[in-house]
Amino acid sequence: MLKFLTRTRHHGKMDITDILSWLWLTLGTAVIAIPIAWAMLSSLKTEAEVNSFPPSLIPQSTVNTQVEGYDKDLSVWKWTQPNGEIKNVALVRRIGIKATVVDIDNPEKTLQVPTSEITQLKDVNFQWQNYTDPLERFDFFTYINNTVFVTVVATILTLLLNSMAAFALSKYKFRGKNAIFMLILSTLMLPLSVIMVPAFIVIVGLNLADNLWGVIFATVATPTGVFMLRQYMLTIPDDLIEAARVDAASEFRIYWRIVLPLCAPALAVLAIFSVIWRWNDFLWPLIVLSSPENYTLQIGLNAFQGQFSVEWHYILAMTVIALIPVTIVFLVLQKYITEGVAGSGVK
Amino acid sequence: MKNLSAFLFSILDKFMRFIELPTVYLQKKIGVQRMGYLFVAPNMVLFSLFVFLPVGLAIAYAFTGGTNMLIWDRPFIGFENFSRLLNCGSYMDPASCEFDLFWTAIHNTWWYTLLNATGTLVMALITAVVLNRLTKGKALFRSIFFYPVLLSPVVVGLIWKWFLARDGLLNSLVLDLGGERTIFLLEVWWSRFWVVYVSIWFHMGFFTLIILAGLQAIPRDIYEAAKVDGTSEWRQFWRITLPLLTPNLLVVAVLLLIRSVQVFDEAWVLTDGGGPGTANTFIVQFIYQTAFSSEVRLYGLASAASVLMGLALLALTLIQVWLAKKAEY
Structure with a gap:
């Protein structure tokens, strides 16, 4: 590891620039990772522990035990006796600096000890209920369902419609082709934030308000997708298409059976992006959807954190759920994603 | 399977x-050959419905008043929406304006844009330069720095809200170092600082990748020649890298400005809707609230504000196109 870290372009010698570089990378990694790791760790804590301060690093919970003669479970504490002996005791009550404890093995006898001599015993305990409870008690199962539906349908439509447009713009000659291409590219400069009010009015006009299809239809035509696929299709030789025409294949069949399979690499990149875009979409679904049974995960999570702002153990667990799919996609396909972004300047 | x-x-x-x-x-x-129309049609129908038509509608609605949604039920009022939005005693003082929230939002957006664009540009540039000198582990660190870009604004907002909470990790560290416990997101200046910080954290990786692509386009032999001449790496950066990268950086800077002006999502989640008070209320939030979440839905006024923002973005975009053209030569 050390050898790896100290390996530089000047063999064997580490100068100040190298040190500063590694410092920057280490610091940057920490700044990026710590808040995420912290949210993940906290999402596995019990409600009581999430709300305790100062916070503990690892999810733990208190250890409780049943003691004969007491109705309720008592918490277990570690008692460091003045003579150095350590013993586990159960706490009955504590008043000020005095605590009444009971010997677990010998429950008849209660002892009075100063609170400074006892510390509460804790066990590492991952609270997986934080993940299952919101699915059962709240609508998160519906939210996830809706998000998966929107993501899958919108991605399939994006691939189909954008590739059709790209096919037309790369392989046909028709009047107004360049104008159409420029129009499509110009939509890159019209962000949703500028047109959100009238776009919503259009949705209302189409009777798609508070409807998942309203979320889907407005997002499937993407200038990025058309542009990316068009550039790729330009590299497909026209002879291939001519040959198919000679064999009397219809234009639609040429698109479906020849051009589309040849575009698989570009389609894959667009599919990755589309899945990430649609999974993460926020502003547009926020405008279109109004009833909780139609919320996507992002909207539902945002609404939940506004309504139950103290239930951080649930909020964080659902936050982790919302970031997991994107994280898995990234871990598996990071090369294509970073290269796609660097190559086309879109995200 | x-x-x-x-x-x-x-x-x-x-x-x-x-x-x-x-x-x-x-x-x-x-x-x-005319089959091309058929193939391009579905896309164009959707673009027309959800982009081109809304652009026309935005302009049309901006000149109408009332609270009806349907355009034919709305009275034409000329430039009244614009003149009301721009009706100010002094543009420096939002309180003197008829729509003080609009001008507060403009002031907030202005400062946010300035700080966020500068901060992101500097951080992304440093990171890109550092990544570019790596011989091993480049792909790994590139991925680490890019990862936050893929998260959703809600996720980012919530992760940081938790980190900065009253009982959060940061407060625990601050206390350990002998500082005072602060509810960061409820203090005007702290919350503004953290909104910018979180934005840089969120989007920096994207701009790092673009700058990195620009760095890799600089011919290696220039550096080789400089090395032969014994030029220090520090000097190489100022004398070779920066001048050759400037056209690229200018394009990135304008792109950053365009993105910053549209700040909304993560800031909205992080600050519980632009708080404390209106300290983090930005223009997009003003439009959103005016049209969708206030008691009276003022579509005309919101559209007028959209048109004004659209014009600002258009100006920036034209600058960007011009700079990008220049950078190509």
Whole structure:
């Protein structure tokens, strides 16, 4: 590891620039990772522990035990006796600096000890209920369902419609082709934030308000997708298409059976992006959807954190759920994603 | 799994054959080359409905008043929406304006844009330069720095809200170092600082990648020659890298400005809707609230604000196109 870290372009010698570089990378990694790791760790804590301060690093919970003669479970504490002996005791009550404890093995006898001599015993305990409870008690199962539906349908439509447009713009000659291409590219400069009010009015006009299809239809035509696929299709030789025409294949069949399979690499990149875009979409679904049974995960999570702002153990667990799919996609396909972004300047 | 996908594909293929039938008929009628219209049509219909028509509607609505949604029920009021939005005693003082929230939002957005764009540019540049000198581990660190870009604004907002909470990790560290416990997101200046910080944290990786691509386009032999001459790496950066990267950086800077002006999502989640008070209320939030979440839905006023923001973005975009053209030569 050390050898790896100290390996530089000047063999064997580490100068100040190298040190500063590694410092920057280490610091940057920490700044990026710590808040995420912290949210993940906290999402596995019990409600009581999430709300305790100062916070503990690892999810733990208190250890409780049943003691004969007491109705309720008592918490277990570690008692460091003045003579150095350590013993586990159960706490009955504590008043000020005095605590009444009971010997677990010998429950008849209660002892009075100063609170400074006892510390509460804790066990590492991952609270997986934080993940299952919101699915059962709240609508998160519906939210996830809706998000998966929107993501899958919108991605399939994006691939189909954008590739059709790209096919037309790369392989046909028709009047107004360049104008159409420029129009499509110009939509890159019209962000949703500028047109959100009238776009919503259009949705209302189409009777798609508070409807998942309203979320889907407005997002499937993407200038990025058309542009990316068009550039790729330009590299497909026209002879291939001519040959198919000679064999009397219809234009639609040429698109479906020849051009589309040849575009698989570009389609894959667009599919990755589309899945990430649609999974993460926020502003547009926020405008279109109004009833909780139609919320996507992002909207539902945002609404939940506004309504139950103290239930951080649930909020964080659902936050982790919302970031997991994107994280898995990234871990598996990071090369294509970073290269796609660097190559086309879109995200 | 393989069987399943083959099965799904065969269904899709049957479906496509079904769709093919009418297209064959059409192809006979209009000829091969005009089939292009057919292929581009679905996309153009959606673009027309959700981009081109809204642009027209935004302008049309901006000149109408009232609270009706349908355009023919709305009275034409000329420039009244604009003049009311711009009605100010002094543009420096939002309180003197008829719509003080609009001007507060403009002031907030202005400062946010300035700080966020500068901060992101500097951080992304440093990171890109550092990544570019790596010989090993470049892909790994590139991925680490890019990862936050892929998260959703809600996720980012919530992760940081938790980190900065009263009982959060940061407060615990601050206390350990002998500082005072602060509710960061409820203090005006702290919350503004953290909104900018979180934005830089969120989007920096994207701009790092773009700058990195620019760095890799600089010919290696220039550096080799400089090294032969014994030029220090520090000097190489100022004398070679920076001048050659400037056209690229200018394009990135304008792109950053365009993105910053549209700040909304993560800031909204992080600050519980632009708080404390209106300390983090930005223009997009003003438009959103005016049109969707206030008691009276003022579509005309919101559209007028959208048009004003659109004009600002258009100006920035034209600058960007001009700079990008210049950078190519």
